[in-house]
Amino acid sequence: MAAISGLCPSSSSSSNLMRNQHSSSSLSKTQLPSVVSYQHHRIEETLKAGFSSVCCNTWNAKTTSILTHSVAREVPANVSKSTTTIDDELAGKSKSKKGLEMDPQALWERYTEWLYQHKELGLYLDVSRVGFTEEFVKEMEPRFLKAFKAMEELEKGAIANPDEGRMVGHYWLRNPKLSPNSFLRLQIENTLESICAFADEVVGGKIKPPSSSAGRFTQILSIGIGGSALGPQFVAEALAPDNPPLKIRFIDNTDPAGIDHQIAQLGPELASTLVIVVSKSGGTPETRNGLLEVQKAFREAGLNFAKQGVAITQENSLLDNTARIEGWLARFPMFDWVGGRTSEMSAGIDIKEMLAGASLMDKANRTNVNNPAALLALCWHWASNGVGSKDMVVLPYKDSLLLFSRYLQQLVMESLGKEFDLDGNRVNQGLTVYGNKGSTDQHAYIQQLREGVHNFFVTFIEVLRDRPPGHDWELEPGVTCGDYLFGMLQGTRSALYSNGRESITVSVQEVTPRSVGALIALYERAVGIYASLVNINAYHQPAGKKAAGEVLALQKRVLAVLNEASCKDPIEPLSLDEVADRCHASEDIEMIYKIIAHMAANDRAVIAEGNCGSPRSIKVFLGECNVEDLYD
Numbered sequence: 001m002a003a004i005s006g007l008c009p010s011s012s013s014s015s016n017l018m019r020n021q022h023s024s025s026s027l028s029k030t031q032l033p034s035v036v037s038y039q040h041h042r043i044e045e046t047l048k049a050g051f052s053s054v055c056c057n058t059w060n061a062k063t064t065s066i067l068t069h070s071v072a073r074e075v076p077a078n079v080s081k082s083t084t085t086i087d088d089e090l091a092g093k094s095k096s097k098k099g100l101e102m103d104p105q106a107l108w109e110r111y112t113e114w115l116y117q118h119k120e121l122g123l124y125l126d127v128s129r130v131g132f133t134e135e136f137v138k139e140m141e142p143r144f145l146k147a148f149k150a151m152e153e154l155e156k157g158a159i160a161n162p163d164e165g166r167m168v169g170h171y172w173l174r175n176p177k178l179s180p181n182s183f184l185r186l187q188i189e190n191t192l193e194s195i196c197a198f199a200d201e202v203v204g205g206k207i208k209p210p211s212s213s214a215g216r217f218t219q220i221l222s223i224g225i226g227g228s229a230l231g232p233q234f235v236a237e238a239l240a241p242d243n244p245p246l247k248i249r250f251i252d253n254t255d256p257a258g259i260d261h262q263i264a265q266l267g268p269e270l271a272s273t274l275v276i277v278v279s280k281s282g283g284t285p286e287t288r289n290g291l292l293e294v295q296k297a298f299r300e301a302g303l304n305f306a307k308q309g310v311a312i313t314q315e316n317s318l319l320d321n322t323a324r325i326e327g328w329l330a331r332f333p334m335f336d337w338v339g340g341r342t343s344e345m346s347a348g349i350d351i352k353e354m355l356a357g358a359s360l361m362d363k364a365n366r367t368n369v370n371n372p373a374a375l376l377a378l379c380w381h382w383a384s385n386g387v388g389s390k391d392m393v394v395l396p397y398k399d400s401l402l403l404f405s406r407y408l409q410q411l412v413m414e415s416l417g418k419e420f421d422l423d424g425n426r427v428n429q430g431l432t433v434y435g436n437k438g439s440t441d442q443h444a445y446i447q448q449l450r451e452g453v454h455n456f457f458v459t460f461i462e463v464l465r466d467r468p469p470g471h472d473w474e475l476e477p478g479v480t481c482g483d484y485l486f487g488m489l490q491g492t493r494s495a496l497y498s499n500g501r502e503s504i505t506v507s508v509q510e511v512t513p514r515s516v517g518a519l520i521a522l523y524e525r526a527v528g529i530y531a532s533l534v535n536i537n538a539y540h541q542p543a544g545k546k547a548a549g550e551v552l553a554l555q556k557r558v559l560a561v562l563n564e565a566s567c568k569d570p571i572e573p574l575s576l577d578e579v580a581d582r583c584h585a586s587e588d589i590e591m592i593y594k595i596i597a598h599m600a601a602n603d604r605a606v607i608a609e610g611n612c613g614s615p616r617s618i619k620v621f622l623g624e625c626n627v628e629d630l631y632d
């Protein structure tokens, strides 16, 4: 508990949970925003909006001054209008009144006091622009203790996913020695070795496609969805070299036009394409559909799919069995105890380096002292009141990290978006994540973040190195292209702060397999800790794959009814009411209308007469009657 008390910047203990231990700052307790009680803060959200004054007014904020400030924020006439432009952003200033009230010295103190650094990884975490108070940190301490304990148990192999009765073992993937038994350890180590060996042989041309003039694989087509797509997509985008030995493209949906597009883009290179089908369960319909479409394209091109197909899935899943029976080129396991959204480290690009980065980050997150994931979780809890009342906007200022926001969207929202807590209470928890990339977004929705509805907090992802050494040049005196990107980030951070909008900044030296692994590990852990703080299971996905099944079952009944009526002589066109009635699904009449409209739009032998704008006028029948169907 003593260590936990160190959460507070005012503590004299050297064992601070998250605070920068190496700080030389002598910020005293009285300088902290200690007047606002946490409870009051919760009840009076307006006070929260006045956080900039908490931070800005020398950390000695008085309740009255916050209220005054808060009220001022609501009275536009008293506030000089923010008229910031890109130039202002580059100058790091906002013309809002609130900006003028800042106390830069106190802000600098808070920055240095709380700055987290992981020296070996070259990673920094700055939470100074999140306004959590000393009281808040203290109040959260017991929950953090519980979360750390739960994480310790999880890493030892506890059933941390109780709804599914599963262990949660993604941390073992980057440190197999942590596995609860030697069987699992060997499984992880052997899989890693066999994936690396396979990848080397594919890249080196030892494993080659059977009938390509290229003589080696030139393309990868990855088929998967959710965690079985977003991780590889993010990592490929972040880390692929300019001219990779194999180019990678993805099918991550059941949109036929999208699938056709990917196959068309491959053209004759289909013959030298390695198709990797990723599905933990091995039965996800979208992935199955992508596979069937691609297999059809192979057949039509006279190619043998099995010789170019790789399955990554749980042993004995439908996909695994299919791949085994059809004799696919290779099969690699996904483990029951690794969730799809945390499976990024189970196969990929230069995974050893990624694993090393993740492992270092895990180690840093395993301590009760100066723990970056706990610090993130604390900020999320503070910013969203522990109930997701604010959205998390993720802004990576680096093109290659574009997909990080989408990746985090799944990781965070699928893990935290839960109806019930661990005690069975309905809580409807969550934390909304969205984002694209800076500075591109500067010319889009950041306008609203800066001046509009205040329903978010921001996470900036900063990459310190602009380009590989030796490639930079000044496009105007003293200024490089990368300086602009830097200026955009810093200017936006300042402008948001001046307007009372909180932000976190995560900085890495460069985008490398190691830093990407560390980023993934940082967020995986933060999600796990946050889930403990709000008492939910982060590791299951009860809502998952239920969407299409009922609709497709109804579609089959509609087709059967239409077929029967259309085989009569003369054909019996039916109204929608009649179809619904004969399907015994009157309550689904709207869905029946949509099914018929969709089939008619796709030339599926359904003929609908009448005006689609007035569904009640429609009469429908099949262009072709299938007599055999009647006797099925």
Ligand SMILES: O=P(O)(O)OC[C@H]1O[C@](O)(CO)[C@@H](O)[C@@H]1O
Residues within 6 Å of the ligand: 225, 226, 227, 228, 278, 279, 280, 281, 282, 283, 284, 287, 340, 341, 414, 541, 543, 544, 545
């Ligand atoms: O890897 P699978 O089993 O195909 O699942 C794909 C995705 O579907 C979900 O299970 C539920 O939507 C995700 O968690 C997962 O990433």
